[in-house]
Amino acid sequence: MDAIFLQVLNGLDKGGAHALIALGLTLAFGTLGIVNFAHGALFMLGAFCAVSFNKIINLQQIVLDPTRKTAWGTPLEIKTPYITSWLGDFGNVLIDYSVPVSLLVTIPVMWLIGVIMERGLIKRFYNRPHADQILVTFGLAIVLQEIVSHYYGANPIPQTAPAIVAGSANVGSWIGLGESVVYPWWRLVYFGFSAIVIFAVFAFLQFTTFGMVVRAGMRDREMVAMLGINIERRFTIVFGIAAVVAGVAGAMYTPIFPPVYNIGMDFLVLSFVVVVVGGMGSLGGAVTAGFLLGILQSFASMNEIKSIFPGIDQIIIYLVAVIILLVLPRGLMGRKGVMED
Amino acid sequence: MNGNSTRSDFLLLIIFAAVVLTAPITLAPIGAGYPDILQKFAIYGIFAIGFNILFGLTGYLSFGHAAFLGVGSYASVWMFKLFTMNVIPAVIFSVALAGVFALLIGFVSLRRSGIYFSILTLAFAQMSYNLAYSVLTPLTNGETGLQVRHLAPADRGPDYVLKLVNEDLRWVDQAFGVVEHGIPITNLFGMKMSGYPGFYFCAVILIIAFFIAMRISRSNFGMMLKAIKSNQNRLQYTGVNTRPYLLTAFIISGMYAGLAGSLLAVTDPLAGAERMQWTASGEVVLMTILGGVGTLIGPFLGATLIKGFSALFSSYNENILHQFFSFLPEFMQDGVVAVASMFVGEGWELTLGLLFVIIMLFLPGGLMQGFYLILGLFKRKKTSPPAAGKSEA
Amino acid sequence: MAILEVSHVNKRFGGLKALNEVQLSVEEGSVHAIIGPNGAGKSTLLNCFVGRLMPDSGSVIFNGTSLLGLRPHEINQTGVSRVFQTPEIFEDLTLLENVMIPAFAKADGAFKFNAWYRVSSRAEVRDEAAALLEEVGLADQSKMICSALSRGDKRRLEMAMCLIQHPKLLLLDEPTAGMSRADTNNTIDLLKKIGERGITKIIIEHDMHVVFSLATTISVLAQGTVIAEGNPDDIKGDPRVQEAYLGGAHL
Numbered sequence: 001m002d003a004i005f006l007q008v009l010n011g012l013d014k015g016g017a018h019a020l021i022a023l024g025l026t027l028a029f030g031t032l033g034i035v036n037f038a039h040g041a042l043f044m045l046g047a048f049c050a051v052s053f054n055k056i057i058n059l060q061q062i063v064l065d066p067t068r069k070t071a072w073g074t075p076l077e078i079k080t081p082y083i084t085s086w087l088g089d090f091g092n093v094l095i096d097y098s099v100p101v102s103l104l105v106t107i108p109v110m111w112l113i114g115v116i117m118e119r120g121l122i123k124r125f126y127n128r129p130h131a132d133q134i135l136v137t138f139g140l141a142i143v144l145q146e147i148v149s150h151y152y153g154a155n156p157i158p159q160t161a162p163a164i165v166a167g168s169a170n171v172g173s174w175i176g177l178g179e180s181v182v183y184p185w186w187r188l189v190y191f192g193f194s195a196i197v198i199f200a201v202f203a204f205l206q207f208t209t210f211g212m213v214v215r216a217g218m219r220d221r222e223m224v225a226m227l228g229i230n231i232e233r234r235f236t237i238v239f240g241i242a243a244v245v246a247g248v249a250g251a252m253y254t255p256i257f258p259p260v261y262n263i264g265m266d267f268l269v270l271s272f273v274v275v276v277v278g279g280m281g282s283l284g285g286a287v288t289a290g291f292l293l294g295i296l297q298s299f300a301s302m303n304e305i306k307s308i309f310p311g312i313d314q315i316i317i318y319l320v321a322v323i324i325l326l327v328l329p330r331g332l333m334g335r336k337g338v339m340e341d
Numbered sequence: 342m343n344g345n346s347t348r349s350d351f352l353l354l355i356i357f358a359a360v361v362l363t364a365p366i367t368l369a370p371i372g373a374g375y376p377d378i379l380q381k382f383a384i385y386g387i388f389a390i391g392f393n394i395l396f397g398l399t400g401y402l403s404f405g406h407a408a409f410l411g412v413g414s415y416a417s418v419w420m421f422k423l424f425t426m427n428v429i430p431a432v433i434f435s436v437a438l439a440g441v442f443a444l445l446i447g448f449v450s451l452r453r454s455g456i457y458f459s460i461l462t463l464a465f466a467q468m469s470y471n472l473a474y475s476v477l478t479p480l481t482n483g484e485t486g487l488q489v490r491h492l493a494p495a496d497r498g499p500d501y502v503l504k505l506v507n508e509d510l511r512w513v514d515q516a517f518g519v520v521e522h523g524i525p526i527t528n529l530f531g532m533k534m535s536g537y538p539g540f541y542f543c544a545v546i547l548i549i550a551f552f553i554a555m556r557i558s559r560s561n562f563g564m565m566l567k568a569i570k571s572n573q574n575r576l577q578y579t580g581v582n583t584r585p586y587l588l589t590a591f592i593i594s595g596m597y598a599g600l601a602g603s604l605l606a607v608t609d610p611l612a613g614a615e616r617m618q619w620t621a622s623g624e625v626v627l628m629t630i631l632g633g634v635g636t637l638i639g640p641f642l643g644a645t646l647i648k649g650f651s652a653l654f655s656s657y658n659e660n661i662l663h664q665f666f667s668f669l670p671e672f673m674q675d676g677v678v679a680v681a682s683m684f685v686g687e688g689w690e691l692t693l694g695l696l697f698v699i700i701m702l703f704l705p706g707g708l709m710q711g712f713y714l715i716l717g718l719f720k721r722k723k724t725s726p727p728a729a730g731k732s733e734a
Numbered sequence: 735m736a737i738l739e740v741s742h743v744n745k746r747f748g749g750l751k752a753l754n755e756v757q758l759s760v761e762e763g764s765v766h767a768i769i770g771p772n773g774a775g776k777s778t779l780l781n782c783f784v785g786r787l788m789p790d791s792g793s794v795i796f797n798g799t800s801l802l803g804l805r806p807h808e809i810n811q812t813g814v815s816r817v818f819q820t821p822e823i824f825e826d827l828t829l830l831e832n833v834m835i836p837a838f839a840k841a842d843g844a845f846k847f848n849a850w851y852r853v854s855s856r857a858e859v860r861d862e863a864a865a866l867l868e869e870v871g872l873a874d875q876s877k878m879i880c881s882a883l884s885r886g887d888k889r890r891l892e893m894a895m896c897l898i899q900h901p902k903l904l905l906l907d908e909p910t911a912g913m914s915r916a917d918t919n920n921t922i923d924l925l926k927k928i929g930e931r932g933i934t935k936i937i938i939e940h941d942m943h944v945v946f947s948l949a950t951t952i953s954v955l956a957q958g959t960v961i962a963e964g965n966p967d968d969i970k971g972d973p974r975v976q977e978a979y980l981g982g983a984h985l
Contacts, residue, residue, distance in 0.1 A: 035456070124702065130456070131402060132701055135630045138623065139697025146691035150683055269463070269619055276460040311476030318464035318471075325457055326449065347852065561838055561856070562849035564827075568835050571824040578784065578822070579836045579895065580810030582844035589847055 015294020016194030020249035024242030030281035040268025046247030047259035053102035114243025156258035279334025389640035391597020400570035405466030411617030413602025439599020447591035486613035633709030654689035743792030770955035813902035821888035886917035
């Protein structure tokens with residue numbers, strides 16, 4: 001029981017990341033009809049927003065203290081981050097909380113990137129074959145990736161979560177399970193965060209007139225266009241939202257997995273599987289499939305399972321994807337006729 | 342059809358063969374005349390030409406063709422290890438095995454169409470890739486990669502089967518009394534497959550592969566495949582069972598991929614799992630689209646361009662750039678070189694990415710469309726050039 | 735002799751009874767029109783003939799073979815060709831290829847692996863296709879890509895694609911839907927010309943002008959049931975038909 005619960009927990013944070021990426025991917029696909037291979041790169045850009053924010057906030061002022069000498073006889077250098085010397089203790093708090101605080105930067109930056117991408121490039125590909133869309137967004141993903149690698153190098157850059165959520169939560173004792181069920185706090189935070197973002201996106205689509213038009217557009221794009229609704233501006237906004245969701249997912253993920261320039265590509269492939277398993281263009285399907293596959297993956301990594309089916313942890317996601325697609329032709333919640341030609 | 346007579350096809354084949362066979366001379370001035378890179382052109386050309394038989398003719402976009410490339414490579418290296426360093430059995434076995442794999446994967450994947458088909462093929466390829474790295478290590482030698490090694494000692498113990506990844510048998514060669522000094526090199530009945538002979542071997546196979554693809558494209562079978570791409574529903578109501586057509590096309594293109602994988606092993610007897618990764622599948626998609634989907638020459642052009650780019654641009658460094666921009670005044674030179682260096686060496690992929698974006702923006706039909714545009718300018722025809730997807734050359 | 739025998743066909747969609755005990759008998763060589771108001775179940779019935787829908791119960795026997803459970807290509811191979819509501823053709827191919835493909839499907843069966851010989855090596859098929867294009871008046875455009883054709887021309891092309899298979903039964907699903915008067919009359923003329931070949935035809939149609947100029951027998955479908963059947967003159971005067979059209983549910 002404990003072991004099973006632990007595996008469910010382990011699947012949650014990864015599932016959350018997949019669900020968030022898949023959400024934006026399927027949103028862009030469902031409304032704009034765009035197969036966006038650069039979506040993983042948006043996740044990566046979000047992660048590097050957090051990295052950059054952390055770098056900037058940690059910029060250090062170097063003051064020479066002539067009264068104290070180092071072993072070599074040179075004046076001792078005292079390094080203090082500018083932010084600490086300006087804001088005192090509050091500055092230190094900011095440094096500690098740099099990952100969550102970086103969202104304040106990530107959101108507008110990703111919004112801007114999303115809007116520029118859509119206006120500058122994506123909108124020219126609305127009526128083009130999916131193959132063309134794949135090639136152009138794949139090219140864009142490479143470009144973004146290489147630019148990041150040019151400035152940040154090819155090595156992972158670890159980020160730390162705030163001290164208050166360092167260490168692990170004793171989740172087991174909360175719900176009357178064994179002491180062995182412990183789970184890193186930050187992952188718990190990440191799961192909660194992804195749940196909130198997913199909820200926010202759904203609420204936005206459910207309860208605003210804008211959301212109503214977008215949902216109508218996902219059902220029948222031509223119809224909405226015929227109603228004379230200015231669909232273009234809304235497309236831009238939808239793409240911006242998708243970019244922001246991917247970006248914040250990436251930024252918050254940095255303490256779990258040190259970001260590296262090509263992290264987006266790995267997530268992209270899995271997220272595509274997630275989207276398709278959920279059913280192309282289905283938001284609920286994407287979220288469900290994201291968590292489902294994340295949890296299945298962590299179950300398959302259990303030693304007990306691996307000893308029965310060697311290598312199952314390596315293929316479980318793909319195996320499940322194949323089975324689901326063969327049994328349910330349009331994925332978990334897909335609609336008829338979407339992207340079948 | 343479309344006025345492509347037997348004669349114009351023959352002409353196309355002759356020109357193609359001439360261009361391929363003279364490549365060592367014609368490509369020498371731009372520094373691509375050496376066998377290593379030319380082999381890559383030929384091999385990935387075969388891969389792309391085969392991929393186009395599926396994607397270009399039927400419109401079914403497979404994202405897992407690298408799996409067949411990997412299977413071909415592993416199969417060839419095993420033939421080298423177990424039987425003989427002669428390349429012919431290895432090539433035949435690889436193509437056949439890739440065909441069997443394609444039959445299995447295609448049979449399941451073709452139950453779906455559109456993006457669902459793409460994801461199914463991707464899933465199978467990723468499973469192959471992940472398994473090759475993990476539980477199949479006794480067959481694939483995991484991360485190290487499978488390679489030709491020295492012979493097992495004559496007094497090998499009963500557990501030699503487990504050591505086969507590191508110790509070879511080469512039964513056939515041994516039976517014929519071939520003496521080995523160090524690690525042997527692949528050969529074609531004694532002719533070593535390194536350097537230019539290796540390239541010419543690949544080149545001849547490329548020309549044959551091109552010829553077969555041309556025949557397929559002009560045949561009844563090819564016409565049915567094009568009809569599937571155009572309107573599968575109509576074709577079914579016309580009395581055609583599309584599934585076996587699709588499966589056959591899938592198997593043929595899988596065999597082309599296996600052939601390409603085998604030739605990679607022939608020119609360098611080392612097979613690694615990274616050859617099966619989805620990025621490799623993506624690469625052949627890009628080659629085909631870049632060159633022109635559904636055209637005969639396009640996929641080969643795309644393959645050559647991408648492989649040529651990666652070789653050329655990744656070999657440039659700042660010193661070469663400084664020489665290149667030496668005509669500029671000193672103060673400008675540094676700035677220009679700093680910007681340009683982003684695009685070469687390690688950053689060559691940036692150039693590639695930009696190239697994709699630019700081509701898709703301005704030449705949606707790929708390079709072949711550009712070719713027709715230029716041709717149109719020359720002929721000063723009033724009719725617009727045919728879109729690449731519909732043209733035949 | 736009846737070439738198509740439909741008996742006791744039922745089909746439900748959820749709570750809606752789309753087809754209710756449908757009985758239909760199509761005589762060989764006749765032109766059998768199925769008419770009825772919107773939502774009467776005409777298209778549902780047609781889809782049961784071509785393998786797209788499976789009825790809940792009943793039988794559809796064509797020329798001694800049951801069509802139920804067969805896939806579309808198998809049904810075609812028994813000798814049933816279909817013309818769609820919106821012309822379904824191979825838009826990216828030339829007109830000649832469009833007509834040759836069904837000819838090959840007829841000659842070679844549902845699947846034949848022939849990847850070596852050129853299409854043009856089968857001169858007899860090519861000539862027949864060219865002759866048929868000539869007959870429907872599209873000979874001039876035979877080397878053209880189809881996507882440029884007008885809707886009326888696409889319909890004529892589709893008709894040629896069906897005719898080259900020498901079908902025993904031709905299904906026409908609203909062949910003049912969305913056409914101008916002139917195109918409609920052209921299509922009627924074409925269908926009359928085809929009529930000379932003695933192919934049995936089932937026409938599903940809204941346009942009474944088309945129905946009464948072509949049909950030899952008419953079945954009237956309303957709310958999933960055949961309410962009247964007979965020759966055109968009988969149907970014209972049938973009070974139940976007028977009731978279905980004028981006082982029926984669609985008003």
